[in-house]
Amino acid sequence: MSGWGPLRGLSRGMRLFVLVDVLLVVLLVVVLAVTLPGRGTPDTGGGSTPVATAPTPTADADGAAADPVAFELPSGNIACEMSVEGVVCTIRSFTYATPMVPGCEAETGHVMALDAEGAGFRCEDDGIPQVDADTQLAYGARETVGDYTCASGEDGVTCTDAAGVGFRLARAQWMPLP
Structure with a gap:
């Protein structure tokens, strides 16, 4: 050679x-x-071109947003509303097993919430709510309102409270945290 x-x-x-x-x-x-975190298969089969996040609303003394915030992930499949009372995320399409919500005879699996009581799916008595989100939270970006933080990733959204309790939600699966 x-x-x-x-x-x-x-x-x-x-x-x-x-x-x-x-x-x-x-x-x-x-x-x-x-x-590495934030890498992997995107939530949809679509592209993953980052989109700039909207400016953070007014912040409290700790720098966390105090006004309610609504956003969707670049995939368009997951949208969340955040306030100082908690987080509600809606997923339009999912492939995980439909979760059981005690006492609920309506549809479940599209709405997950995190508040002072913890994280869990909500009963969808009135159908799947629509989130009016004019803002996309770019993959790799975070939004904080009060004690709640949501992080956007190509593998879904992760929302936690100040103690680290929360959930990860994606088309193929969801999991409680920690």
Whole structure:
């Protein structure tokens, strides 16, 4: 094997060793790029071009927004309303098993809430509510109102309170936190 540029002076075994090392480094970079937070499969099959977030409404002394905020993720599938009382997120389309809500005989699975009582799905007695959100929360961005914070990711939305209690909601799954 003639050539190999800067590896020309090395023995065949040493060149092979360097080549394997380079391949392992490339593989490590790819694995890290796929597994870092905010990476992965987008909530929809659509593109993931970041959209600028709207300016934060008036803030309280801690810098958290005090006015209610409504936003949707760039996928258009999840929208949330936040206030100092809590968070309500609506998902238009999901593939997870329909959750049971005690005492509810109406549809469930489209509305998840977080408030002082904790996180859980809501009974949809009046149908699936529509969130009027003129603002997109770009993937990787966060919004905070009072003690509640929601983070937008290509893998859905994550909303928590100051104690870390909350939920992660995406088309394929949801999970309570912590």
